[in-house]
Amino acid sequence: MKTGIDAISFDVANIHLPIKTLAIARNIEPEKLEKGLGLLKMTFPDVHQDAIVFGANALTKLIIDHKINLNEISRIYVGTESSIDSSKPIASYLINLMEQKFGEDALAECDVVDFTFACIGGVDALQNCLDFVKLNPAKKAIVVTTDFAKYDLNSGGEYTQGAGALAMLITSDPKIIAFDNNWATSTKGVFDFFKPYRTISKEAITQNSNNDSWFDNLEAEIEIHKDQPVFDGQYSNQCYMDRTRNAYFSFKKLKNTTETLYNTWHSIVMHLPYSFQGRRMLSEIYALDSSEKIIADDIAPADYQTKIKEVAKSEDYRTFVTEKLQPAELASSLIGNLYTGSIFMGLLSTLAHFYDTNKEVAGTKFGFLAYGSGSKSKVFEGTIQPEWQSALAKTKLFENLEESTEIGFETYESLHKKELKQSVRTPKNEWVLERIEKDIPTLIGARYYKWID
Numbered sequence: 001m002k003t004g005i006d007a008i009s010f011d012v013a014n015i016h017l018p019i020k021t022l023a024i025a026r027n028i029e030p031e032k033l034e035k036g037l038g039l040l041k042m043t044f045p046d047v048h049q050d051a052i053v054f055g056a057n058a059l060t061k062l063i064i065d066h067k068i069n070l071n072e073i074s075r076i077y078v079g080t081e082s083s084i085d086s087s088k089p090i091a092s093y094l095i096n097l098m099e100q101k102f103g104e105d106a107l108a109e110c111d112v113v114d115f116t117f118a119c120i121g122g123v124d125a126l127q128n129c130l131d132f133v134k135l136n137p138a139k140k141a142i143v144v145t146t147d148f149a150k151y152d153l154n155s156g157g158e159y160t161q162g163a164g165a166l167a168m169l170i171t172s173d174p175k176i177i178a179f180d181n182n183w184a185t186s187t188k189g190v191f192d193f194f195k196p197y198r199t200i201s202k203e204a205i206t207q208n209s210n211n212d213s214w215f216d217n218l219e220a221e222i223e224i225h226k227d228q229p230v231f232d233g234q235y236s237n238q239c240y241m242d243r244t245r246n247a248y249f250s251f252k253k254l255k256n257t258t259e260t261l262y263n264t265w266h267s268i269v270m271h272l273p274y275s276f277q278g279r280r281m282l283s284e285i286y287a288l289d290s291s292e293k294i295i296a297d298d299i300a301p302a303d304y305q306t307k308i309k310e311v312a313k314s315e316d317y318r319t320f321v322t323e324k325l326q327p328a329e330l331a332s333s334l335i336g337n338l339y340t341g342s343i344f345m346g347l348l349s350t351l352a353h354f355y356d357t358n359k360e361v362a363g364t365k366f367g368f369l370a371y372g373s374g375s376k377s378k379v380f381e382g383t384i385q386p387e388w389q390s391a392l393a394k395t396k397l398f399e400n401l402e403e404s405t406e407i408g409f410e411t412y413e414s415l416h417k418k419e420l421k422q423s424v425r426t427p428k429n430e431w432v433l434e435r436i437e438k439d440i441p442t443l444i445g446a447r448y449y450k451w452i453d
């Protein structure tokens with residue numbers, strides 16, 4: 001029996017800052033960001049958008065565009081690292097919004113939950129849903145990945161920001177891709193990137209707030225949770241490389257093959273926190289798994305990294321990147337980081353590219369290398385299904401991204417600081433954040449959303 005993705009929808013922030021504008025404002029060479037990291041545009045949420053809005057929009061599109069009968073949906077599992085609540089999952093908000101749109105009992109018997117493990121939470125949700133459908137072939141599940149990748153102003157992560165969601169229907173008769181049963185995992189507990197609760201004084205908050213009454217009853221010190229992570233960029237890259245390399249070679253063992261695994265994959269889809277992360281991280285695996293022994297067994301440790309860098313610059317590796325990785329990078333360059341959604345956007349970008357260029361890829365195998373900080377990697381593979389093109393006909397990824405509205409640097413900074421009160425774009429056919437309760441004691445912090453026709 002096959003299990004996999006039957007349909008995909010997405011919603012990304014539809015305003016963006018050109019990366020060149022950010023580079024100039026921050027005194028960074030634009031070529032470093034454009035040619036070194038592959039960044040062109042950075043999407044950013046509008047005033048009325050948050051992770052719940054993106055998730056609800058992607059889910060609503062999936063249900064409407066693919067005429068999904070909600071009685072058939074047994075699970076909605078959400079991958080996210082942008083939760084706004086330690087108790088109530090984003091999945092609970094999504095159910096509430098689907099009830100508003102499709103009827104009070106629309107998903108009354110559906111199991112819903114959030115999965116959090118940095119950027120790999122969506123892959124964890126997918127793996128669970130695939131297992132569920134394998135056991136219950138008549139049932140269907142939906143995986144939603146939704147995030148706002150927000151970094152501090154002036155930080156090394158600032159140029160990798162982005163925001164949006166994907167929703168994927170998982171069935172036992174998938175039209176887009178069927179996943180194989182082998183999944184390899186590599187895990188290690190580290191602090192490369194995380195979003196801890198931090199202690200902050202009431203004085204510091206009130207000094208930075210224009211709404212003092214909100215803080216009147218607070219203690220002198222409180223714990224706050226920031227959207228922005230604490231991270232060590234170069235260390236996070238090292239963890240990414242170590243985990244994916246280990247998972248890749250475990251995957252070879254699972255498959256009991258000595259063949260160069262990446263040669264068996266038509267396309268490679270990796271977690272892309274920025275467009276060129278995959279190509280910068282994969283050169284080591286490319287060299288180690290080569291039949292030509294690019295890296296000799298007796299190489300001195302001091303020469304190892306130099307050799308990997310040489311491989312990354314070689315003509316052979318560049319050709320390999322163009323053929324196998326570049327299609328997944330295209331959307332990332334125009335969006336930025338989607339955290340849990342990045343790997344799935346890579347899949348959609350690859351398929352949308354082949355769709356737009358009329359390339360038939362049915363029957364080919366795609367390899368997936370997922371990563372989440374903290375840290376965990378999963379390697380798995382799937383086969384593209386004969387009906388992938390008809391299943392993607394409505395998606396129009398690149399046409400949609402073309403319609404994004406450019407914003408200037410001042411607008412970006414005021415959105416980042418939450419100072420802007422009026423949306424940049426007038427919402428249409430989408431969910432919006434209406435208000436956050438500030439007064440009723442039993443509802444303080446509750447978020448309310450509405451659908452705008």
Ligand SMILES: CC(=O)SCCNC(=O)CCNC(=O)[C@H](O)C(C)(C)COP(=O)(O)OP(=O)(O)OC[C@H]1O[C@@H](n2cnc3c(N)ncnc32)[C@H](O)[C@@H]1OP(=O)(O)O
Pocket residue numbers: 029031032033035036037119156157158160193231232233234236237240273274277280373
């Ligand atoms: C969240 C996760 O998924 S964990 C894994 C990734 N980590 C993150 O995303 C955390 C947040 N981001 C960050 O910390 C940073 O943005 C990082 C670590 C991703 C990048 O760090 P930076 O210090 O900005 O860049 P770094 O020095 O590593 O690389 C710059 C690249 O541009 C290249 N470059 C620099 N200047 C130029 C130029 N003028 N023209 C062309 N290329 C240039 C460099 O050669 C280098 O590429 P190479 O190593 O392939 O040769």
